[in-house]
Amino acid sequence: MIHNKTIVLTGASSGIGFQVLRLLSQSSDNKILAVSRHAEQLLKNFADNVIPFNMDISSKEGVDAVFEKANEVFEGKKIDLFYANAGFPYYEEFNYEDWDRVETMFKTNTFSPIYTYAKYIHHLDGRDGILAITVSAIGQMAMPGYAIYSSSKFATHGFQEAIRLEAPKNLQITCLYPVATDTNFFRVANPVSFEKPFPVQQPDVVARKMVAGIESGKKFVSPSPLFGLSKVLMGVCPPVRTVYWGLETAKLNRFKEKLRNMSKEDLEAAAQKIGKDIIEKSVEAVEKSKEAIEAALKK
Numbered sequence: 001m002i003h004n005k006t007i008v009l010t011g012a013s014s015g016i017g018f019q020v021l022r023l024l025s026q027s028s029d030n031k032i033l034a035v036s037r038h039a040e041q042l043l044k045n046f047a048d049n050v051i052p053f054n055m056d057i058s059s060k061e062g063v064d065a066v067f068e069k070a071n072e073v074f075e076g077k078k079i080d081l082f083y084a085n086a087g088f089p090y091y092e093e094f095n096y097e098d099w100d101r102v103e104t105m106f107k108t109n110t111f112s113p114i115y116t117y118a119k120y121i122h123h124l125d126g127r128d129g130i131l132a133i134t135v136s137a138i139g140q141m142a143m144p145g146y147a148i149y150s151s152s153k154f155a156t157h158g159f160q161e162a163i164r165l166e167a168p169k170n171l172q173i174t175c176l177y178p179v180a181t182d183t184n185f186f187r188v189a190n191p192v193s194f195e196k197p198f199p200v201q202q203p204d205v206v207a208r209k210m211v212a213g214i215e216s217g218k219k220f221v222s223p224s225p226l227f228g229l230s231k232v233l234m235g236v237c238p239p240v241r242t243v244y245w246g247l248e249t250a251k252l253n254r255f256k257e258k259l260r261n262m263s264k265e266d267l268e269a270a271a272q273k274i275g276k277d278i279i280e281k282s283v284e285a286v287e288k289s290k291e292a293i294e295a296a297l298k299k
């Protein structure tokens, strides 16, 4: 288990990041700066070694503020592990001209981990460190309905591939490539519910594999064995991919049909409900987790 480390984890309040936080916080000598836009609300009193910090990491200023806060709470000690996990999707038909909407996604999913890399290298200044990044299986194989998300993650995938060729030896880079994982991701992607891509994993399984991968110095963590297998299969026999994409495109077509049958009022109501739902689900997950940790400590 990773222990006695100073850790920054972004996207810590929900989903994969939250499950990673659970695991890392179990070693009481780890000190973790847990970052998200709602971390202080969701993670207050979660564990003594977790310091929640509300910050939007989608800008230079946001990432700079995370490093400043880490310097303060770790009392000038270096960050042993920086895990850039925060990210989000859109699930949609890409048929609009909206520069800002596209840019918003790239700022969080792509520019932020790239800028974090540069900042972390300077912070380490030759000392050992680990940069972990959550990329995505969709960053290696595009999917219908996820054009902007796919491209933001393909770019991050390209970055990690290129930067490994020039990164200093003192840096370990571990990248995670989850398939669909049952988190708030699918609530954020569109206020109207839709069918998830196949297969679906649970975030605690993904987090366990990622933490083990970081610990053992892996370059890549692919938590679903099916994804690795399908890449080989689709490489050898491309029609398999055509069939898979056909099935996923059918899901998008059903979603488009669903939208067409919804009134403007229904769509507005779904959009209004979404923020509340996400917070409620995150609070639920944190409460459940606290209970599990307390029960384990009592044994």
Ligand SMILES: NC(=O)c1ccc[n+]([C@@H]2O[C@H](COP(=O)([O-])OP(=O)(O)OC[C@H]3O[C@@H](n4cnc5c(N)ncnc54)[C@H](OP(=O)(O)O)[C@@H]3O)[C@@H](O)[C@H]2O)c1
Pocket (backbone or CB within 6 Å): 010, 011, 012, 013, 014, 015, 016, 017, 035, 036, 037, 038, 039, 055, 056, 057, 058, 085, 086, 087, 088, 089, 108, 134, 135, 136, 137, 138, 177, 178, 179, 180, 181, 182, 183, 184, 185, 186, 188
């Ligand atoms: N779930 C999947 O199917 C899947 C598959 C492949 C890859 N991924 C990737 O896995 C990572 C984690 O996603 P998840 O599935 O765990 O989704 P999630 O449950 O929605 O969690 C996302 C986390 O990121 C935070 N976040 C989002 N935007 C942020 C910003 N601008 N600044 C700071 N924090 C931000 C969210 O908290 P706040 O809202 O409080 O900021 C939340 O803590 C993402 O990079 C995602 O792209 C997910």
